[in-house]
Amino acid sequence: MTATRDIHIHVPVLTRVEGEGALELDVVNGEIERLNLRIFEPPRLFEKFVEGYECDQVIDMVARICGICPVAYQMSAVQAFERLFGFEPPDWLVAMRRVMYCGEWLQSHALHIHLLAAPDFLGFDSAIAMARDYPDAVKRGLNLQTLGNDLIGLFGGRSVHPVGVRVGGFYRAPREEDVAPILQRLRDALPATEALVDWTAGLEFPHDEQAFISVALSHPQEYAIGQGNLISGQGLETDISFFDSFFQEHQSPHSTALHATLDGRPYLTGPLARLNLNFHQLPKPVRQVMEGCGIHFPSHNMFHSIVARAIELHFAVFEAIRLLENYEVPQASYTVVTPQEGNAFGCTEAPRGFLWHRYDVDEKGIVRYARIVPPTSQNQGRIEEDIRQSLEKLGLDSPDEAIRLRAEQVIRNYDPCISCATHFLKLKLNRR
Amino acid sequence: MIRVIGVGSPFGADRLAWLAVDHLSTLQLSECELIKLDRPGSQLLNYFREVLKVILIDAVALDETPGGASLLAPVDLQQISVSTSSHGFGVAQTLALGTQLGQMPPDFHLIGIHTGIALSELPSLDVEALERLVLPLI
Numbered sequence: 213m214t215a216t217r218d219i220h221i222h223v224p225v226l227t228r229v230e231g232e233g234a235l236e237l238d239v240v241n242g243e244i245e246r247l248n249l250r251i252f253e254p255p256r257l258f259e260k261f262v263e264g265y266e267c268d269q270v271i272d273m274v275a276r277i278c279g280i281c282p283v284a285y286q287m288s289a290v291q292a293f294e295r296l297f298g299f300e301p302p303d304w305l306v307a308m309r310r311v312m313y314c315g316e317w318l319q320s321h322a323l324h325i326h327l328l329a330a331p332d333f334l335g336f337d338s339a340i341a342m343a344r345d346y347p348d349a350v351k352r353g354l355n356l357q358t359l360g361n362d363l364i365g366l367f368g369g370r371s372v373h374p375v376g377v378r379v380g381g382f383y384r385a386p387r388e389e390d391v392a393p394i395l396q397r398l399r400d401a402l403p404a405t406e407a408l409v410d411w412t413a414g415l416e417f418p419h420d421e422q423a424f425i426s427v428a429l430s431h432p433q434e435y436a437i438g439q440g441n442l443i444s445g446q447g448l449e450t451d452i453s454f455f456d457s458f459f460q461e462h463q464s465p466h467s468t469a470l471h472a473t474l475d476g477r478p479y480l481t482g483p484l485a486r487l488n489l490n491f492h493q494l495p496k497p498v499r500q501v502m503e504g505c506g507i508h509f510p511s512h513n514m515f516h517s518i519v520a521r522a523i524e525l526h527f528a529v530f531e532a533i534r535l536l537e538n539y540e541v542p543q544a545s546y547t548v549v550t551p552q553e554g555n556a557f558g559c560t561e562a563p564r565g566f567l568w569h570r571y572d573v574d575e576k577g578i579v580r581y582a583r584i585v586p587p588t589s590q591n592q593g594r595i596e597e598d599i600r601q602s603l604e605k606l607g608l609d610s611p612d613e614a615i616r617l618r619a620e621q622v623i624r625n626y627d628p629c630i631s632c633a634t635h636f637l638k639l640k641l642n643r644r
Numbered sequence: 645m646i647r648v649i650g651v652g653s654p655f656g657a658d659r660l661a662w663l664a665v666d667h668l669s670t671l672q673l674s675e676c677e678l679i680k681l682d683r684p685g686s687q688l689l690n691y692f693r694e695v696l697k698v699i700l701i702d703a704v705a706l707d708e709t710p711g712g713a714s715l716l717a718p719v720d721l722q723q724i725s726v727s728t729s730s731h732g733f734g735v736a737q738t739l740a741l742g743t744q745l746g747q748m749p750p751d752f753h754l755i756g757i758h759t760g761i762a763l764s765e766l767p768s769l770d771v772e773a774l775e776r777l778v779l780p781l782i
Contacts, residue, residue: 279683327686327733340737343744351745358690372682 219612235599235619239608249596249623250467259582267293267551267577268378274569274584275373280323280629283316283364284562285584286377287438288569292558293379296573299549304542305381306438307535312367312377313437313560314528314535319360319371320563321483321525324627325412326353329518332621333415349411352404356525359397363532366394381546391539398533405526406501412522413505417515418618422601424512424594425474426485429561435493435527436486438560443489444474445510452559455568461585469589478593481565482626483520484511495534498527514598514625521627551577562587564627588628598622646782647677647749649691650701651684651735656766657759660703660711663769664757671775673782685733689742697751699781702735703759710760710767713774718743718754753781 219239238246258277262270271289275282287309294301301309326349327339336342343350361371366386368374376382430449431440442458443449450458461470473479487502488510494502502509507519553575559568565587572581602622603615610618650665652658662680669678679691692698704721708714721736733741742748755777760767 279685323686338737340740340744343741347745350741354686354689358687361687372684 219608219615235623237599237603237615237619242608244600244603244608247596247600248464248467249592249599259584262571262579262582265579267571267573267579270571270579270582271377271379272373272375275375277584277586278629279372280320281316281562281564281567282373283313283368283377284560284567285569286368286374287313287560288558288562288567289571290377290379290558291439291560292556292569292571293551293573294549295558296554296556296571297379297549297552299380299547301381302542302547308367308382308385309377310438311532311535312364312374314532315360315363315366315371317360317437317528317563318363318525318532319357320627321521321528322353322356322360324563325408325518325521325525326350326356328627329521329624330412330415332617332624333417333518352408356401356405356408359394359401360528362394362397366390378546380549381544383546385541385545386539388539388541391536395533395536395539398529398536402526402529402533405522405529409501409505409519409522409526412519413507415518417513418602418606419513420515420602420605421512422514422598424514424597425477425479426488426510427474427479427481427566427590428486428489429559429566430490431493435490435531436561440559442559442566444479445489448474452568453555453557455557455559455570455585459585459590461589464592467592469592470585471593472585472590473593478597479590480514480594481587481590482517483524483563484514484517485565486561487511487520487523494523494527495530498523498530501526514602514622517625517627551575564588564629565590586629588626591626591628595623595626595628598625645675645677645695646697646699647679647691647695648673648699648701648778649679649681649688651681651688652703653683656764657710657762658703659766660757660759660769661701663766664701664713664755664774667769667771667774668778676782683734684738686738686741688735688738689745689747692742692747692749692752695749697753697781698749699753699755699778700735701755701757704756705763706756706758707761708758709770710758710762711770711773712758713770713777714756714758715777716754716756718752720754720756 234250236248262273271286274285274289277285331339331342334342364371364374368376426445429436429440430443441449442452459472459474461472464471491509502523507516556571556573559566568585570583571579574580599619599622606618650661652661665678665680718739
């Protein structure tokens with residue numbers, strides 16, 4: 213009989229995630245007694261900040277919530293306002309917003325794959341250490357991230373906290389001479405993104421199949437990014453305005469972020485959930501790359517999320533090329549839209565999962581109430597459930613260090629974006 | 645051409661490097677490109693391309709006279725910083741990555757502006773100390 217021991221693992225600060233979080237794990241008599249993903253970063257109160265501001269001001273304000281996925285915040289907000297105001301975006305606008313969103317998927321996925329997740333799979337404690345043995349892979353990640361940022365900047369004026377999106381369109385349309393060089397860079401990058409799928413699929417994955425609910429947007433005509441209904445692998449399909457009828461948010465003492473459940477159960481949102489539910493809608497060439505990589509989707513192994521991200525990254529480049537190939541500057545880059553009073557709902561697929569917004573707007577177009585449900589808070593319950601199952605599968609009699617590393621890797625599979633933080637450096641000063 | 649880069653954010657003393665660049669812009673320095681960046685993360689390396697000399701200015705949490713300046717080596721920035729931007733890729737990590745990848749500029753200088761203890765407060769920039777360090781490098 214194997215002797216059991218008590219384990220108390222405290223990861224005081226999670227690394228290679230955005231924001232401030234920690235993990236507390238107590239194993240007593242061979243069983244997990246306490247497992248808390250602690251998010252201790254103070255609430256940022258953005259939902260109160262935006263009250264009293266005009267819709268277009270709010271679109272720029274919510275971009276400030278995240279330096280990695282500002283486009284997602286802008287797109288969920290603008291979609292909400294336009295739905296309320298009865299504005300149907302023309303085809304050009306739908307396509308170009310999708311291109312801008314592809315830029316965000318590209319930069320965010322490239323960052324996560326190469327700098328955050330890959331070191332776990334290759335046995336390094338950081339991308340810096342990994343760069344010694346895999347310099348080309350790290351350079352590929354940095355280059356793809358730059359390309360994604362530049363694609364965002366094409367429409368938003370800048371990649372971090374862009375300012376180009378407004379109700380009714382863009383403040384200005386990119387010039388054809390600015391689009392052409394980025395289009396060429398996208399074409400040049402396509403083979404590298406295809407190779408990236410194989411590279412991630414060639415990593416060594418733990419066998420860790422788990423039962424979980426995938427939730428994502430779904431749209432009949434496309435692999436959903438910026439529009440659609442919410443669907444689940446268990447048969448849910450609903451308009452985004454009925455989010456509250458199916459999803460519940462609740463507080464936990466150990467976290468400043470709200471947990472979310474679907475009919476009382478944790479669920480997954482993000483690239484793996486999207487791929488599990490919508491993979492058949494990928495363009496044929498992308499699907500062929502996916503089907504040829506040796507990993508089969510739908511997958512219920514969360515470690516395959518790095519492959520899912522690579523497939524979506526490849527798709528983002530493919531899609532941006534398709535949509536920009538016949539680019540023309542429209543007669544007008546936006547339509548003036550008259551505000552209306554009511555409740556506005558928006559939902560789009562941020563790189564790490566669906567991002568749901570609600571705004572109550574008065575007759576002058578002033579936001580009086582806001583509610584934002586980001587993907588990381590939705591995934592919290594699933595992450596905790598996953599760590600528990602994954603560690604039990606690993607074996608709670610494993611060395612403490614192995615348990616800690618596995619738990620951290622599981623968390624990073626979700627690419628949690630706890631929030632942006634300022635960047636003061638702790639300094640050990642050696643004067644010269 | 646010399647590229648002078650100030651890295652910061654709008655929050656409290658983290659604006660110090662931006663103030664430093666703003667001050668340098670009043671000096672009409674020739675052959676200098678002045679850039680202010682908001683938490684660029686690993687993308688900072690893009691600004692090291694196609695230039696021989698880079699002077700990077702960053703606010704550092706150092707309990708010295710607030711607003712003062714020090715010439716640092718990249719290794720002075722410990723890689724244990726927890727309050728970093730862009731998924732943990734702050735300036736220290738990015739410089740370490742750039743060194744590992746051979747993407748540092750041939751002539752690189754790092755200047756830290758002291759925040760003092762109260763990070764939420766913006767101290768006055770010691771412009772004379774800044775000029776004493778920067779001008780001999782240009």
